[in-house]
Amino acid sequence: MLSQRTPRPRRRFSHSLLSHHVRQNTTALPACDDRRALRRTLRQRRRALGHRDQYLASMALTRQLMQQTELRRARHVALYLPENGEIDPTPLVDWLHQRGARVYLPVLRPLVENRLWFVHWRFDTRLVLNRFNITEPDLRQSGDRVRRIAPWALDVVLMPLVGFDEQGHRLGMGGGFYDRTLAFAAEAHGPRPTLVGVAHACQQVERLPHQPWDVNLDMIVSDQRVLRPHTARA
Ligand SMILES: Nc1nc2c(c(=O)[nH]1)N(C=O)[C@@H](CNc1ccc(C(=O)N[C@@H](CCC(=O)O)C(=O)O)cc1)CN2
Numbered sequence: 001m002l003s004q005r006t007p008r009p010r011r012r013f014s015h016s017l018l019s020h021h022v023r024q025n026t027t028a029l030p031a032c033d034d035r036r037a038l039r040r041t042l043r044q045r046r047r048a049l050g051h052r053d054q055y056l057a058s059m060a061l062t063r064q065l066m067q068q069t070e071l072r073r074a075r076h077v078a079l080y081l082p083e084n085g086e087i088d089p090t091p092l093v094d095w096l097h098q099r100g101a102r103v104y105l106p107v108l109r110p111l112v113e114n115r116l117w118f119v120h121w122r123f124d125t126r127l128v129l130n131r132f133n134i135t136e137p138d139l140r141q142s143g144d145r146v147r148r149i150a151p152w153a154l155d156v157v158l159m160p161l162v163g164f165d166e167q168g169h170r171l172g173m174g175g176g177f178y179d180r181t182l183a184f185a186a187e188a189h190g191p192r193p194t195l196v197g198v199a200h201a202c203q204q205v206e207r208l209p210h211q212p213w214d215v216n217l218d219m220i221v222s223d224q225r226v227l228r229p230h231t232a233r234a
């Protein structure tokens with residue numbers, strides 16, 4: 001698994017026992033319309049998790065995901081390489097491969113504003129850092145462009161969340177990358193992937209304002225729980 005990744009300097013996350021232990025289960029952030037400030041707070045909270053907690057959270061997340069029918073049935077799954085304290089979904093990769101599924105990574109789409117391609121992640125995929133310092137497949141490698149999949153043909157997309165609430169509203173990095181790329185999923189007809197937001201439990205807040213362009217998540221999975229917002233409302 002890790003052998004697929006280009007060696008790169010790991011960033012050191014600051015350890016803050018306080019923010020982790022006091023806030024691990026908190027849902028008590030006030031409703032907040034200031035998305036940028038909230039984003040900053042939540043990213044800080046995520047970064048404050050130590051290596052051991054990151055590892056345990058990643059394992060717990062993976063266990064939760066492996067139990068979901070949509071993941072068990074999936075043949076084409078997009079996930080991401082974690083950055084900046086994001087919960088790590090990559091332990092799932094071996095399990096997906098064993099089940100015959102293919103794994104895809106997001107790549108910033110060249111020339112088109114704030115949209116993603118999803119490229120098949122193979123043993124020989126060369127990885128580079130993009131302008132946000134996130135590891136992604138190198139589109140200069142011959143073949144990678146043709147190894148992309150149309151987003152509608154994915155069965156599951158695992159999306160990194162900066163924040164989420166009980167209603168299934170999400171806060172991302174603020175670029176609108178996933179929102180734009182997956183906007184088609186709001187249409188009533190045609191195939192669409194199951195959209196799964198993933199995050200540390202400490203990314204949950206009491207309430208997030210819903211933006212008209214926000215894609216609806218089918219599921220949010222953290223290291224501690226599985227939320228199915230629409231099922232819950234039905
Ligand atoms: N691991 C991972 N891969 C991913 C995403 C992600 O969130 N996580 N993305 C999900 O979209 C895309 C990249 N999106 C990004 C969107 C905005 C910024 C950005 O502007 N960062 C600034 C300021 C953020 C802020 O407002 O606080 C920064 O890092 O300084 C970074 C990445 C594609 N790949």
Ligand SMILES: Nc1ncnc2c1ncn2[C@@H]1O[C@H](COP(=O)(O)OP(=O)(O)OP(=O)(O)O)[C@@H](O)[C@H]1O
Pocket residue numbers: 035170171172173174175176177178179180183211213214
């Ligand atoms: N489908 C869309 N078409 C055009 N613009 C969009 C679309 N979706 C989002 N945007 C724009 O993208 C910007 C960022 O949106 P938002 O703050 O909701 O990002 P985010 O959901 O946090 O990020 P991401 O989707 O990358 O995780 C907003 O200014 C919004 O107008």
